[in-house]
Amino acid sequence: MMRLSVTAPSFALYLLIVASAGTQVGAAGELGRGLRWVRRNPLTTMALTIIPKSSNPQQYRDANLTTVLAWKQRPALLQGSARVGLPWHLHVQSVLLRENGLTDALMARLKNHHDTYQGCTGWIVWDEPNRPDMFVAAQAIRRLKEAYPETLVYSNAFPRGARLERYYGGELPAAGYSYEQYLRDFGTIMDPDVVMYDAYIFREGGATTNPFPTLVTARKVAQELAKPYWSFVQSHSDPxxxxRMPSESDLRMQVFTHLTSGYTGIGYFTYEDQQGPAMVSNDTLERRPIYYHAAHLNQEVRHIGQALRFLTSRAVHYVPGRGNRVPAGVTAWQPGAGDNATIKSIVIENAGTASVEWQDLLIGFFIDDQGQEYFMLTNLWHGPKVSAVERAVTVTLNLDQKVRVVGRLSRKTGQPETLPVNDGVLRLTLPGGTGDLLRLGSSRFPGLAR
Known part of the structure; x- marks a missing residue:
């Protein structure tokens, strides 16, 4: 069995990170509830869990997940989280709310959980509501916000792909209805602190469903509403x-694609077996390879997440490899995109002459509260049963000759480092599905714990 040398931070260290992060950016006081919460807390990684016997608290912690996502009100899950010093979020299920909303009796039960087990930092209310459901869920969200002003209160929306009647909850109005309008209703009627959705894109047979139509639409709506945006990603198979069961390169591609687009929370579906094999077997309690893939990935996410919490996504663009097309939902990068005139070209080295599916890049542009610019470059190449090493690419960036250095926030150490630029050329090697957070001309990044 593999052993990990990295572990999640203790609850005491978690509180230290929260305390230090809150002093980094003075503009945080002008932000809404959700964005303030994101800046106070480590970038969230969590995995949906239901079954206490399969969800060993120490093993969950060793997966470098920052937060336990308890999907049912089972005290053993919350007790275990508190015992190992992990914050927890609790799902307030639709079945408990559908008839009478958030009653005094249910509110008392939630308060008991909150007061008994240390570490509650979030409530997730309802899952995949349609439009009529939103009005019921809104009452619960509003009441929880009032009772717990420093606790995140949010929900999870449908992804694209369903019939529009399912989103609307019945016959469509004469003016029509769209997925974008569904997400806008989700964000305004319910007013959750976060816009979140779920999407499972890795298919048996090796195909990957285009993630960008949902990903980009959720980003657009959340930014319009000045809310952070999160996503569930696939960590299970379901014949x-x-x-299919995501490979290491698959898993990294889905997570880093979201981070490059400005997402500040990742939920894994699921931790133990629910709709199919996942990180931990319910039968044997053994950890599958995807557990270890996620554990190493989460450590890297935590490192670059230090800064991402304090950055605002300005643009995200696709850099297609030789002969590849730009997928629907996202636009191609060209010089000057993201208001950045410094990057002149982006080339995948040794790409060959034939088109290779997903041998492409994604670039996201960010800005901090002082107007300083950053960008994230991610290698999208991935595939079934393929490691990150097997899908690595080397990328050449041709930059303005004035750029002498490029800063990188190390995925391995969480510390800033300086990369040399030679005659305007920067070369990076990126593992499959993996991205680097970079800054032109400086290696200073916001949000780093002092």
Missing amino acids: RRGY
Whole structure:
């Protein structure tokens, strides 16, 4: 069995990070509830868990997840989280709210959980509501916000792909209805602190469903509403629905694609077996390879997440490899994109002459509260049963000759480092599905714990 040399921070260290992060950016006081919460807390990684016997608290912690996502009100899950010093979020299920909303009796039960087990930092209310559901969920969200002003209160929306009637909850109005309008209703009627959705994109047979139509639409709506945006990603297989078990390169591609687009929270579906095999077997309690893939990935996410919490995504663009097309939902990068005139060209080295599916890049541009610019470059190449090393690419960036150095926030150490630029050329090697957070001309990044 593999052993990990990295572990999640203790709850005391978690509180230290929270305390230090809150002093980094003075503009945080002008932000809404959700964005303030994101800046006070480590970038969230969590995995949906239901079954206490399969969700060993120490093993969950060793997966470098920052938060326990308890999907049912089972005290053993919350007790275990508190015992190992992990913050927890609790799902307030629709079945408990549908008839009478958030009653005094249910509120008392939630308060008991909150007061008994240390570490509650979030409530997730309802899952995949349609439009009529939103009005019921809104009452619960509003009441929880009032009772717990420093605790995140949010929900999870449908992804694209369903019939529009399912989003609307019945016959469509004469003016029509769109997925974008559904997400806008989700964000305004319910007023959650976060816009979140779920999407499972890795199919049996090796195909990957285009993630960008949902990802980009959720980003757009959340930014319009000045809310952070999160996503569930796939960490399970489900033969009945045709989902394959994600490989290391698959998993990294889905997570880093979201980070490059400005997402500040990742939920894994699921931790133990629910709709199919996941990180931990319910039968044997053994950890599958995807557990270890996620554990190493989460450590890297925590490192670059230090800064990402304090950055605002300005643009995200696709850099297609030789002969590849730009997928629907996202636009191609060209010089000057993201208001950045410094990057002149981006080239994948040794790409060959034939088109290779997903041998492409994604670039996201960011800005901090002082107007300083950053960008994140991610290698999208991935595939079934393929490691990150096997899908690595080397990328050449041709920059303005005035750029002498490029700063990088190390995924391995969480510390800033300086990369040399030779005659305007920067070369990077990126593992499959993996991205680097970079800054032109400086290696200073916001949000680093002092």
